[in-house]
Amino acid sequence: MSSYRDEVTGILASADIIVGGSRPHDIRVNNEAFFARFLKDGRLGLGEAYVDGWWDCDALDVMFVKLFASRHKVSRQLKSARFLATAMRAKLLPAGSDKRAYNIGAKHYDIGNKLYEKMLDPRMVYTCAYWKHATTLEAAQEAKLDLVCRKLKLEPGMHVLDVGCGWGSFAKFAAERYGVRVTGISVSKEQIDLGNKRCAGLPVSLEYMDYRNLSEQYDRIVSIGMFEHVGLQYYDIFMKKMTEALADDGLMLLHTIGFNDSKFFNPWLDKYIFPGAHVPSLAQITSPMENRLTVEHLQNIGVNYDPTLMAWYDNFMAAWPELEGDYDERFKRMWSYYLLSSAAGFRGRFIQVWQFVLSKEGVPGGYYFDEEARFKSGRAEHGPSV
Template identity: 55%
Template structure:
């Protein structure tokens, strides 16, 4: 297919979504290199992101562009290409989220620099969706999220709490300080361990550099905030069985995770290469199947629209702090991170992605412990 024909086809597709190439609307893209068209035909997800990183195209409102593309379902038109097929095949044959590969995301994403995360995130260092129901700032939204999680878990002083994927220790610090609980947290990031140990010094908090699958003991509460996106579809059952084994019979478990509207077994190629190695979003069906014979689902709360606000707040912080970071990171990193934050915001705005909080018990409960919203 000639490049001119490909160019016309891409223009036609984008017009279907209400986007004009080199148009004047903030969501219209400005193509600066005609090789852009061949690149996204052959590698839609990877090519679009890499072409942006290489400065082959621009958009004044990248988040709006992505939202319009996803709402028009243009990805379905371009998905039948060999790299997608290859990714799907390898995902089916191999466990991309095995224990041996568990530390990859820590090394390549979470360990890149706490200066970046401290500049971008809120004062609680929460790298997951905030709860904006009554909040007007990022700090308020993230504290509201932590409060919501603690209320759903019905924390009481002296309880033993296990957090699988503890991040920078924000939840552990909040729960130990506000509720007087003991927290054991697992993470695969060395930098997160350093930060969390310093943050939680003097509190009954134990932070461990280890894969979640190595967790042992018995706990009153077990939770994960942002871990399930790294678990992988081959391991959802393993996660649920592990949580069941670690949780007391009268305990409560909570999962806070991004989710998809459909079931897939392959990672997004651009995100997997540049942001979250081996990342994968679960569907309701996949998590539901994993929960069978393990848990009673007490509450399933979706506030996916709040992630749009969270990501836009992160982007604004990142943009403002960049002058202090640019000597350590290069311009291509800036475009990569910008694409990451704004494309994700567009994904949540289009409701292609969701944010779920799932509350589970082993035996069921008659107490309305979870229905708080």
């Protein structure tokens, strides 16, 4: 086992992470089998070992920032002949633990509304907030929703399609503040049921439906944090369907997380949090838009996801005494790992959040958007920005 320890210790040290060190971002190993597991399964083994309690870290987010920032150094070590030989020996060993069928993420959005009610803001927005002029999660999420509404240039009476509507946070906000009618679709029954209750009395209809079954046209389309779940092989179908569903003079806003690298893949996140999801690169998003949609505006708001995720983590930990009756300690570790490692990715600018404003054939005369208009009078200005 000493050779496994030496290899992993060296890899982590190159990222300024010390095994058994005293700094908050250093790690403590609770099970010596961790080293072989890391060598055998890489990022997947690292995450699974944490959930199993094989290692701990007091500042998991800071540790991951350092690990991500040193990825090139780490990569060189992982390709060395000595490492490959040691890793091969580790792969030949039987698994060091009984890997239970632990795949709570298979029902990510249906694992209980109580968790999300405690973790999220009062509107239950489960996407990146916008903190430019905000100091609280609630204000930052309202700022993001208003940013989206203004980019879409919403006007009273418009019919808006919300693809992947969640618990109806955007639909409710847009109907209340901008006087539009909203049809939302989602493949989560729990989200639809609760969302319709939260939107009662408003011109909002949330439906349990896949985007491929859409048949109407809409003045505006919005999709916030849903595109990551479409799957790379279906991007062409998605863009074709959105083009068909958008009115000829309409606008669509697509809000999605994105990776800088088209080949990057996170096996742990795929297995335990978002099974089957694909976080796209910019190239993968824009290619299926060709000859269909015109990019009118593109903004990267990814730096805002770090404070959003940290706020969710703080809420989750504060609510844990109320949640632990419904979830076990493994879930707590899994969810913490998900939130903090994700925050690190955005903090280090390794992961982005892109907001596209799209039209069918280009807005006549051009599309103009004044982001600061909202703050000129200290309140949202709901007219079109010019």
